[in-house]
Amino acid sequence: MKKLILLLIMLVSLSAFSQDEGRRMGNRSPEEMANFASERMTNMLDLNEAQQEQVKSYYLNRTEEMQKMRKEQSGRMSREERKKMMEKAATAEDEEMKKILTEEQYGKWQKSREERRKNWQDGNRRRN
Template identity: 40%
Template sequence: MKKVLIIAMAFISLHTVAQEREKGERSEYTPEQMATLHTKRMTLALDLSAAQQEQVQNLNLSQAEMRKTQMEARKARKTSEEGAKPTADERYAMQTERLDQQIALKAEMKKILSDEQYARWEKMAKRKGKHKKGKRGGKKGKHMSRE
């Protein structure tokens, strides 16, 4: 019984360490590095031309910088207000802003990519969104739409 308990504790501690490492990996990159990596992944998946790569790189860079500033603002808010949750109006404003940014990104990508590339990009984005939903909690809430 002791051996089983020790093995279980070791497994849990290793699992926790691995999760902490995964969380920290993204933040150690600069926005430029994140944009470059994202652009290269897109180039491989979508077979982008050199001109498309440059346009997508600029778009990814602006997105990465925006995400970085938003993340820093969230961290500052968390520490300054002792983790106070945003009000319903603030959450609404944040969601509206996020959706507006997604609409703008989609429009820019539609300008840059060909029809075939855009269709593949949308499939990639849907898969990425489903992957994120799976990591968050598993069950769908009442507020989420059915697919």
């Protein structure tokens, strides 16, 4: 169950640049999405209160930025531009998580993220 929830969190963060706002987690507000991400990471990584607040703040800012970019772009991005933007966001997320998490938590988070990516890619191959 935890892996499924974590998969949902990462799918939201990785696919938010390429998906329509209405299709993504049912029109949740940035605050709801940040709470969701913070709760799931807390359950998976046993975050302390300070870490929970940092994760929540990070995902709130990130979600608001993504929504703003989507409105500005309104579907005008090429596939290559979208891929570059997603890679940049993933790199920024990685750097931020290094600052917030302990080494042990970061390793566990990274392993989980790789599993989610693999599962997501496998699912996309089956659909195509």
